[in-house]
Structures are given as structure tokens and as C-alpha cells.
Amino acid sequence: MVNHRGSSHNHMRTASTAKFISRKQSPRAIAVYIFLLFAFSIFIFVFNAGNIVEDHPAPVISIQSHPQTKFLQTADDELWDAPSRHGLRPCIKPTSRYKAAHGSDRYLTVKSNGGLNQMRTGISDMVAVAYIMNATLVIPQLDRRSFWQDSSIFSDIFDELHFITTLQGNVRIVRELPKELELVPRARKHFTSWSSMGYYKEMMQLWNDHQVIHVAKSDSRLANNDLPLDIQRLRCRALYHALHFSPPIESLGKKLVDRLRMRSGKYIALHLRYEKDMLAFTGCTSGLTDAESEELRIMRENTKHWKVKDINSTEQRIGGFCPLTPKEVGIFLQAIGYPPSTLIYVASGEIYGGDARLSELMSFFPNLVFKEKLATKEELNAFAKHASQSAALDYIVSLESDVFVPSYSGNMARAVEGHRRFLGHRKTITPDRKGLVRLFDELESGQLRETSSFSDLVQQMHKNRQGAPRKRKGPSPGIKGKARFRTEESFYENPYPECICSSKVV
Template identity: 70%
Template sequence: MAEYQLWNASDYGYHSCVQPTHKYQAPRAWERYLTVRSNGGLNQMRTGICDMVAVARIMNATLVIPQLDKRSFWQDSSTFADIFDEPHFIQSLKGDVRILQQLPKDLESTPRARKHFTSWASAGYYEDMALLWKEYQVIHVPKSDSRLANNDLPVDIQRLRCRALYHALRFSSPIEDLGKKLVERLRSNGPYIALHLRYEKDMLSFTGCTYGLNEAETEELRIMRENTNHWKIKNINSTEKRNEGSCPLTPKEVGIFLRALGYPPSTWIYIAAGDIYGGETYLADLRFRFPNLVFKDILATREELHTFGGHATQAAALDYIISVESDIFVPSYAGNMARAVEGHRRFLGHRKTISPDRKKLVALFDMIDKGDLKEGPNLTTIISLMHKFRQGAPRKRYGSLPGSKGRNRLRTEESFYENPFPECICRHKKSVQNI
């Protein structure tokens, strides 16, 4: 495959569009307040915060800067201002929603409604919830993630979500500055791949994916899953999960995949992830195929990373920046980070994102293990054709899965933040290309 085709996305003739319509009105200074605790890891919090910006707009409320989750798996004590540029966030959205750093002093002890808003809710739902203002001046929201529907919202609300996420919710200066430095260091070696390698202890335990692990490791992950209260599923058939494509690719499988796509061994690959389970034992096969593997602690100095020690969410923000700016982004699993980065790259001009078809790939990997298929030109042809249309080209967001009913129908829709097309992505008027 020609080098240009390997590294460059096509010019599809689309651009981001987030300006309000002519019907959009300036916000009013309502003396009603939403306080929020944003739950989850970095990307759950980011998208949840943007949902709350939109909810505040719908409910005609003032949003108080959200408190971040300090009780998640990462136990990170970072505040909003540690991770995000707080003044920029407030200033950028002043034409949409009034945002305050804290609740007015005279309201700190006032009774407030504690409301668990329903998941994937419509604008109409929040218009109904505005009736709470008749009894309360302050509403507290304990969870922020997935509070808004993916589809069927007014275009101005959808565009507000995009303005909030892609323009207003900028990372703090220390994170932005170091992120840009690390991108420059990677680029000095040529184009690079950002690989979101979700081969981490928590993910393998949560999914129950133990393919290739020894008995002691498999048991360690089972015990971790048993002892994590909020993980509902305890007994998992690892083989079934893998065969249905529901497991993260192993480092070895990723190596086979990228070589089959035509990327040469000299390719620089940035691993956007935490500690890889099993360490070098399981990284060895990937490193054999691609010796130029780098992590944050290799790319940055110890002094540069010192500030981020013990703050996994801030470190994840560095991974996010490097992933969004990469020439190629490859997620080994479709988690929150993968969805958020793909959506951002689509918004920025459909930068090349290669999404492995894990279900079909597993069948090929098993054939290789059995000796029925070898790495080489034949495998390259199969995998390249398999992924011809899985590289981030423009397409409208997927709706719910066929046959899904009730709230599960909404749950199965593609995330708005994974693909903000068509509301926040428009076609150039002079473009004659078709999707």
C-alpha cells in the first residue's frame, strides 16, 4: 500500500459547524441553580459536564462548576480547575449558559432537590423537570453521565453540546502545554499511531476476558471482579465474549493487525493507556513487530511528569491530546476514551481512525494459531479489505439496534459524542463528493 494511503485521510468535503441558528436566544440570568457531581473517569466526566451545560440551558438554570468524581477506580483528588481551564469554560459559554464557580453564599444552606435525572432523556423531559423550580431554587444532580438523548434533540441543543465539549472544555494550561510538547517530540520522528491499548487489569477483569493469560492471572482477575460491588456481572464465559468480539485485542493481536494493514516495523506507536497487564511479558510480541513503542514516561522527563503523579485523570488527559493529534488513532476496545477520541477526530475533519472489527479478526487470529493461515500477503489482503470502510469516513450516527425496545432502545444508539454528524458536521457547499 502506498505510504500516502497508509497515513492520510481523504478530504471528504465536510467541516465542523456549531454556530447557533437564528432562533437561538441569549440566556437569561435565572436565579435557579444546578449543582452537579460528575461521575466516572476523564471522558465520562467530560461528556457528562457537557450534557449538564445543555440541561442547564433547557431548564433555564445557572450551572455551578461541577465537582469531579474522587471515588472512582482511579481515586483521583483533582478538581475541575486542575484538569480544565475554568475561566475559559465560563467565558466561552457566557452566550449560552450562566456559569458560576460556586453557589452563592446565601444559598449554601437552603434546601435543595436531589434529582437523579433519567438516562438518555429528551429535551421535553427536562422541560417537565423545570417544574421543580416552583419548590426549589437549587437542584443537585449526583450523576452527570449519559443524561441526554443521542438523537431527536433540537439542533441548537446538539450544537451547544459540541461548543461545550470541543471549544469550551479546554484542558488546563499545564496539561495543554505538556501535551503539545509530547506531540512535537513524537512528530520529530515522523507520523505516528496512537494506540489506545485497553489491556489493563481493570478492563480485563471487568470484561472477563482472559484469553492468553495463565491460571494465576485468570484467578486474580476473577477475584477482582467478585470484589468490585458495582460490577454487576460476576460469572463470564471468556471464550464466548472473545468470539463475539467483546474483548479488547491483546498486544500480540494488535501487532499482527497493524502489520497486516501495511504499517512498517519502523512506525512509531504511542501507547495511550495505563499499566499494561503482565507488563513486558505481553508487550513483547507487539514490541517485536514494532520496536518504536513509547509511553508517557519514555516521551516525557521525570520532572515533567512529577506534577501528574497520583492524578490518573490528568495523565489520561495527556493521552487524550496525543490521541486526538495523532496521524492514526487505533482503539483496541470501544470504551469511553475510544468513543470520545473518535468523535473529536470526526469533528476536526474526519482524521483517520481505524476501528478493528474484533469479531472477524478473532476468527483470523485463531486460524493463525492453528496454522491454517500465515502472516503475509494473503492476510494483508483479507484484513485490508475488511477494514476499508472502518477508517473514520463521514457517516450519520447510528440509531438503535433492530429489535431493541423501551429504554434499551436508547441505550443501543451510537453515542452523540462518538459521532456528532449531522448536527455539528456540515458539508462544504462547493463539494460534489458523496458519502
């Protein structure tokens, strides 16, 4: 009976279906039916996919987490591409008002002080000073008594002939004083730091009684701002066009860059200023042992020209005055979005704490390379025990890198950043150390728990710190008198707008 009913029902449904199918459907009706079926399928897929994503909450991390913990992925072009230069280009040609200096029988002798980049910018200043004072510049003597204890002479580090010939239409430069002037009394002068044109015009009265002026220090002899355009451009011509490194340094430096390119194509140059002298000078001891902290204190006490002896390390760190540690650099670069496979060239002297402390960075980025790994012992022998020549190799590799990251705003960091700006605003990420310390501490204490939150904050903090064009910063607000000059951004850190201008400007 049941089967009979089913049979009858099926017969009726079959007949009905046959009747429906037998009807002639329009192509438009069929198309609508297919579209509705497809749309319903898409809705079901999206609904289920949304549920899958919600089943995977964001991971929780801390500074102690495994180094391979993934931060937010960043697009490759955002990591490596240089910021837009907005049509700006180098412009260092003299203006129509510029008058080249003539040969002079008045001479400036100079004792350059400091490390490599302090000497480089100081020499460029002295080229401009010689021009202002209408003097012949004698090739400067280099500092042999600084922390680096480098016995190199000018021609060991710089291409002396190129320096002289490139500037011959601006300032007369000679290798040494004429024999007849070697024993004459000299006016020994320590020119005032960050001085103006007017100051050096006044100093020209020294020529009334002396034929030779000896300058005791070369660094920061000229003001950063408020100088004539032609003087500023002369400083740029001296630093970027005339003051090339010696041929042996240039040759090996280019080889190191080529070898890095062959390894990975792109690389970061990291100026890791975590060295004994810098930590002692800044008084930064966070994360160090008591014995290491005491060693640095003694070094600071025994260095006469370091005026500040008693330093609160905690206050220094909170204020952002300490170099980032190797570990902090690793966390920072990971948060920016660089993957662990990133090739990083470490430009630095001996890292304080040695391999043990460097391993904290290598746990994040194992592909660290030093010049000692890129060059052979034979290639480096010529530069052994010459810290300034060795630093020049690091300078070349840093200048040519896809991305430059300094862990501290020292002389090399500022010089490389300015040079990269001059060459087309190549990507330079300058860490906001004060802001990062706050984030590191929040991450360590658990106030920041989500990976994405930390990474977002770091990336947002550095969105406008990647080398894009901007005008040079003036003095800090509220600072008066000569002290304000010290707070100004260095001319050589950012030579815009005097030496960088739009293509419309002549």
C-alpha cells in the same frame, strides 16, 4: 578438398552479401528492421522475467512466525492519509431561532462520575440540561471515588475561566453557589439516562419547591438522537470549544506531540486498553494464567457497581467484546501494512502483565513510546498520582496523531474518534474485533496459510473503518423500549450531521 569447398562457399556468400549490401536500402525498410529486432529483444526479457517471479512462491506464516515476516506492502499514502471529508466542515453556530439563556437564580450542582472522558461528555450534557431548564450551572465536582482514585478538582484538569467565558452567551456558569444558598435544602435527583427535551421540561416543576437541584450523575443524561439542532450544537460548543484542558496539561501535551514529530514526522497513537480494570469488567482472560484470571474474577466480584459477575471469557472473545491483546494488535497493524519501523505512541494506564506482555507487541513494532519516555521526571511530577490529568496528556497526543487506533471501544476511544471526526475526519482505524478474532483463530489453526491471504482479508475488512464521513448509527434492530438507547452510537463518538455539515449549509 574440404577446405576448397569451404573457400568456394565462403567466396559465394561474401559475394552475395556484398551484392545485398551494395543495394541501396530505403530509410523506411531500415527502420522496420530495427523495430522488429527491438521488439524481439523485449519479448525475450519479459518471458524470462515471468519465469523468475514464478520461481518464488508466497511464504507460509502463522501467529507464531517471526515478527519480521513481511505482509503485503501498502502504499505510504494509504497508510497515513486521512480519508476524504467530502467538503464537510465543523458547524456549531446557533441557528437563527436560538435564544441565549439569561441569568437565573435557580442553580444546578453536579457530581460528575467516571473517568476523564466520561466526565467530559457528562459535563457537556449538563451544560445543555442547564440551558433547557433555564438554570445557572455551578462548576461540577469531579469523581474522586472511581477506580482511578484521582483527587483532582475541576481547575486542575480544565481551564475553568475559559469554560465559563466561552459559554457565557449560552449558559450562566459560576464557580460556586452563593453563600446564602449553601445550606438550603436541595432536590437531589438522578436524572434518567438518555432523556429527551420533554423529560427536562417536566423536571422544571422542581423549581416550584427548590432553588437548587443536585444532580447525582452526569454521564449520558441526554439522548443521542431526536434532540433540537441547537441543543446538539450547544453540546459540541461545550465539549470542543469550551472544555479545554488546563494550561499546564495543554503545554506539556503539545511538547510531547512536537517531540514525536521530531523523532519520526508521523506516528500512530495506540489506545491500548489492556488494563486490569477493563479485563476484569469484560471478563476477558484469553492468554492469561490461572492466577491472573482468578485475580480479575475477584476484582469483578468486589466491585459493587459492576452488575454482571459471572462471565464466559470464550464467548466474550468470540463476540468481539474483549480488548485486543498487545500481540493481536501487533499482528493487526502488520497486516494493515505498517512497517516495523513505525513510531507508535502507547496511550494507556498500566498494562496488565507488565513488560512481559508488552514485549509481544514490541516484537512486531520495537519503536514504542510512552509519555514517560518523552517527558522528563520533573515534567511529569505535577501529574503523578493524578490519573485523569495523565489521561488528558494521552488524549492530546492521540487527538493530534496521524493515525489513531483504539484496541477497545471504551469512553476514551469514542471521545477521541468523535473529536477527530469533528476536526476534519482525521484517520482513525477502529478494529473489527469480532472479525479479527475469527481470522486470528484461522491463522493459528493453519486454515489461513498464505501471508497475502491474511493481509488481504484484514485490509478488506477495515477498508470502511478508517474515519471517513458517515451518519451516526441508530439503535440495534429488534431492540425495543428504553434498552434501544443503550445500543445507539454515542453522539460524542460521531457528531454528524448536527455538528458537521457541508460548506453550503449555514
